[in-house]
Amino acid sequence: xxxxxxxxxLAGYGLLAPALIVFTTFSFYPLWRVIWLGLHEQNRTGTRQxxxxxxxxxxxxxxxxxxxxxxxxxxxxxxxxPIGVAMGILLAxxxxxxxxxxxxxxxxxxxxxxxxxxxxxxxxxxxxxxxIGYLSNPWIFDLLDPDRAIFAVALTGVWQNLGLTFIITLxxxxxxxxxxxxxxxxxxxxxxxxxxxxxxxxxxxxxLFLSVALTVFGLQAFAQIDVLTGGGPxxxxxxxxxxxxxxxxxxxxxxxxxxxxxxxxxxxxxATLQFWLLERRVHYAN
Amino acid sequence: MSTISFADVTKQFxxxxxxxxxxxxxxxxxxxxxxxxxxxxKSTALRMLAGLEDPTEGTISIGDRxxxxxxxxxxxxxxxxxxxxxxxxxxxxxxxxxxLIGHRSETNxxxxxxxxxxxxxxxxGLGDLLHRKPGQLSGGQRQRVALARAIVRRPAxxxxxxxxxxxxxSLRAQTRSELVELHRSLGTTFVYVTHDQVEAMTMAxxxxxxxxxxxxxxxxxxxxxxxxANEFVARFIGSPPMNLAAGTATxxxxxxxxxxxxxxxxALDQRWIGLTEGLSVTIGVxxxxxxxxxxxxxxxxxxxxxxxxxxxLYLSAGDDQFAVRAVDAGELVEAGRSVRLSAAPDxxxxxxxxxxxxxxxxxx
Numbered sequence: 072x073x074x075x076x077x078x079x080x081l082a083g084y085g086l087l088a089p090a091l092i093v094f095t096t097f098s099f100y101p102l103w104r105v106i107w108l109g110l111h112e113q114n115r116t117g118t119r120q121x122x123x124x125x126x127x128x129x130x131x132x133x134x135x136x137x138x139x140x141x142x143x144x145x146x147x148x149x150x151x152x153p154i155g156v157a158m159g160i161l162l163a164x165x166x167x168x169x170x171x172x173x174x175x176x177x178x179x180x181x182x183x184x185x186x187x188x189x190x191x192x193x194x195x196x197x198x199x200x201x202x203i204g205y206l207s208n209p210w211i212f213d214l215l216d217p218d219r220a221i222f223a224v225a226l227t228g229v230w231q232n233l234g235l236t237f238i239i240t241l242x243x244x245x246x247x248x249x250x251x252x253x254x255x256x257x258x259x260x261x262x263x264x265x266x267x268x269x270x271x272x273x274x275x276x277x278x279l280f281l282s283v284a285l286t287v288f289g290l291q292a293f294a295q296i297d298v299l300t301g302g303g304p305x306x307x308x309x310x311x312x313x314x315x316x317x318x319x320x321x322x323x324x325x326x327x328x329x330x331x332x333x334x335x336x337x338x339x340x341x342a343t344l345q346f347w348l349l350e351r352r353v354h355y356a357n
Numbered sequence: 358m359s360t361i362s363f364a365d366v367t368k369q370f371x372x373x374x375x376x377x378x379x380x381x382x383x384x385x386x387x388x389x390x391x392x393x394x395x396x397x398x399k400s401t402a403l404r405m406l407a408g409l410e411d412p413t414e415g416t417i418s419i420g421d422r423x424x425x426x427x428x429x430x431x432x433x434x435x436x437x438x439x440x441x442x443x444x445x446x447x448x449x450x451x452x453x454x455x456x457l458i459g460h461r462s463e464t465n466x467x468x469x470x471x472x473x474x475x476x477x478x479x480x481x482g483l484g485d486l487l488h489r490k491p492g493q494l495s496g497g498q499r500q501r502v503a504l505a506r507a508i509v510r511r512p513a514x515x516x517x518x519x520x521x522x523x524x525x526x527s528l529r530a531q532t533r534s535e536l537v538e539l540h541r542s543l544g545t546t547f548v549y550v551t552h553d554q555v556e557a558m559t560m561a562x563x564x565x566x567x568x569x570x571x572x573x574x575x576x577x578x579x580x581x582x583x584x585x586a587n588e589f590v591a592r593f594i595g596s597p598p599m600n601l602a603a604g605t606a607t608x609x610x611x612x613x614x615x616x617x618x619x620x621x622x623x624a625l626d627q628r629w630i631g632l633t634e635g636l637s638v639t640i641g642v643x644x645x646x647x648x649x650x651x652x653x654x655x656x657x658x659x660x661x662x663x664x665x666x667x668x669x670l671y672l673s674a675g676d677d678q679f680a681v682r683a684v685d686a687g688e689l690v691e692a693g694r695s696v697r698l699s700a701a702p703d704x705x706x707x708x709x710x711x712x713x714x715x716x717x718x719x720x721x
Contacts, residue, residue: 253409254442258506259430259459268455272446 102335108328117321131329140311140330141337143221147310148289150225151232155285156278158229159236164266166237167244177241184234192298195227199299217307220300224308227295232285243277244270279349283342290338311337359420359433359513359546360385361406366415368401375401377570378415383563388540388547390557393567394593399550400518402567406548407516408432419514430459435507436516439523441499443491449502450474450487456510477509497528508543517549521556533559554594558582566590584706588713591641591706597669597680599641603710606636616640616707619675621654626702628718637710644669644682646704649690653699661692672698 109128111120131137162180166173183191198206199214206212212223247270255265293312296302302309302317309317311334318327361383368376376398383389391399404410406417408429416423424432435456443452450471457470478484481501491499500520507515521529537560540547551557557564558578565575566589574586585591591599604618614625614632623640625632632638656674670681670690679698683690690696707716 248440248442250438250440250442251444253429254436254438254444254506255455255459256409256429257407257434257436258456259461260455261430264459269444272444 105328105331108324109332111325113321113324115322117324123325127325128329128332131326132333136314136326137311137330137333139306140309140314141333143308144290144310144312144334146221147225147228147292147308148286150221151228151289151292152282152285154225155229155232155236156240156281158233159240159281160278162233162237163240163244167241180237181234183231184238186231188231188294189298191231192227192295195223195230195295196299199223199226214300215304217304220304220307224292224295224299227299228289228292231295232288236281236285239277239281240274243274247273275349279346282349283345286341286345287338290334290341360418361389361514361546361548362418363402363406364416364418366402366405366412366417368398368405368410369413374570376405376412376567379567379572381565381572381575383546383548386544386546388537388549388560388562390561390564391548391550391567392554392557392561392564392593393552393573395552397567398570399552399567403436403516403518403548403550406514407434407436433513434516435510435512435514436518437500437503437507437520439519441491441503441520441523443499443502443506445491448488448490449478449483449494452491452502453477453483453487453505453509456506456512460510473509477505481505496523496525497532500524500532504539508539508545511543512545515543515545515547517547519551520549521551521553529556536560554596558594566593568593584715585641586715588639588641588708591708595643597644597682599643599706600647600677600679601639601641601708602677602679604638604640606632606634606638608632608634618677620656620677621674623654623700623705624702625705625707628703629707629716630719631717638716639708639710639713641706641708642700642704644680645684646700647679647681647698648700649681649683649696650699651697653697656696656698658690658692658694658696661690663689672696674698 110122110124112123112127113120166177166180195206198204199212201207201213201215204212206223206226207214209216211219212226213219214223251269251273252265255269260268291312292310293316296308296310296313297316300308302313311330315327315330315334318324318330361381363379363381366376366379367374379402391402393399401410405412406419408424408427412425416425418424419432419434444455447455453474454470457465457473474487475484478487481504483498483501483505486494486498486502491502494502500523503520507517521532524532533556536547536549540560549556549560561578563575564578564581566573566581568589574581574590581590582594585594585599588601592601602618602620604616604623606614607617607622608614612627614629616623616625616638618640654674656672656679658670658672659678660671662669662671666684668683668689670683672679672681681698708714709716
């Protein structure tokens with residue numbers, strides 16, 4: 072009896088092993104290592120560490136650098152997530168009908184998912200280039216204006232995620248039972264009222280997932296910023312991730328690690344908050 | 358006011374014809390049941406009436422208004438779906454209120470809507486459930502909410518698509534009589550789709566039997582049962598179904614006709630007209646009209662089912678199989694026994710074997 076239990080346990084751990092190895096190597100160990108680095112100060116060449124303890128965390132997380140980065144990151148998230156979700160819904164609703172040739176539009180709308188962020192960023196760099204870009208203008212999209220550069224960066228972010236948002240929203244729309252929409256028609260609801268009162272509540276689980284995913288993407292956005300502005304002008308688009316990326320010299324390693332842990336905590340907190348907030352308004356079908 | 362008529366209505370989905378040249382008139386206040394096997398097109402007919410499908414050809418009218426080009430939401434039709442189609446995110450009260458919001462009028466303010474919801478909810482015994490969501494209700498309660506949502510606005514036509522099929526047997530029987538009562542008190546025209554002949558026979562004031570997209574027969578339940586228009590209707594209505602046997606019409610030369618089949622010869626009465634010597638016919642007798650007698654068709658009992666108030670016997674005679682409903686169960690008949698079967702001539706149905714249609718009779 073005992074030996075069979077032991078054998079079962081062994082088999083269980085055996086099956087867990089591959090995932091455990093991968094996670095340990097690429098997630099748990101790096102996470103631990105970052106936390107550890109945050110507790111130390113490095114010399115100029117990175118050959119020696121000195122224990123500084125929690126002080127470094129307190130200093131960095133309450134410092135101006137972190138606060139600035141967090142504020143710029145928040146702007147990027149607030150600009151990309153609501154507009155991204157809204158655009159996704161708009162496109163998905165437009166493409167969710169039984170029309171000849173609609174598949175072509177569905178493919179076009181989802182295509183951004185297949186383009187790499189770096190490539191997208193380069194394309195937008197040309198479009199937004201201050202002297203020749205079609206989209207460049209002094210009112211909204213101006214890469215040279217510290218107050219407006221973030222809009223141009225956010226535009227690229229929205230475009231990049233549009234394919235994913237579209238596909239997921241379309242799947243959500245197609246999962247709404249036909250007879251509910253028919254019942255709404257017989258109840259006298261027009262298209263707008265049907266959408267607001269029936270369709271939208273039915274796809275809130277999808278939208279919840281999307282807003283969490285887009286927020287996390289927003290918090291981690293990097294390539295657009297690197298290609299379009301390099302954090303400029305005058306640090307106006309230096310998000311947290313960009314600041315972490317910039318602290319690569321051994322001397323800055325401790326500070327960068329603390330900011331990484333800070334970003335990790337912020338991401339976790341925001342996701343938890345979103346789930347908590349939205350779940351109260353989410354209607355899961357029975 | 359709310360009469361319904363289908364005039365030569367055809368519906369095609371690609372190459373498939375779901376409904377073919379359906380012509381049907383429903384009087385105001387009728388309880389029409391569209392009855393047929395699954396896939397026969399009955400639901401399509403209902404959906405065209407409600408405006409959820411467009412007919413390929415023909416016209417549909419409600420009252421004296423042709424509704425072909427009128428959108429579903431303006432047809433003054435309500436529907437109970439097989440799945441009930443309740444909005445899962447709304448409370449019972451909100452679900453019932455929906456049609457009042459969709460068809461808002463000046464006299465229809467929030468207060469009066471609430472009163473109407475409460476009235477209908479009380480009528481259907483949903484008063485205590487108004488603040489629940491559909492997910493917290495039993496199947497029977499959901500069905501009632503769907504009914505309440507449909508009747509709250511007092512529509513001109515009330516459509517139901519197999520509304521009882523998700524209920525258990527006892528609840529189904531109870532709901533049947535409640536629907537009849539509801540129809541009686543509302544006086545609205547009901548159109549009800551089912552494949553269940555018991556539902557049709559117990560509730561309908563008029564039945565339309567549909568098979569393969571074609572109307573087979575329409576009429577009141579009695580006519581459908583007592584004078585089925587063709588072999589399909591004869592077989593489809595009644596349980597066990599009508600006994601049918603192939604035979605040939607023969608005349609004695611003096612005006613009397615009989616049918617000879619593999620099991621023997623059956624004498625006919627004088628009401629059949631248009632019989633010709635040697636015509637291939639199908640003879641039909643309902644199980645309750647066959648009785649065990651001293652003389653008649655020789656048959657052997659293969660199975661006997663005792664149901665308490667009656668006994669159903671299955672017999673074979675020649676190549677044919679028969680079912681007999683024996684109500685007088687003073688003495689139970691056992692399997693293996695040889696008996697003779699007879700039927701009164703006026704209980705016999707005759708169909709033309711080639712067309713399947715009932716043969717013409719002299720009007721009684």
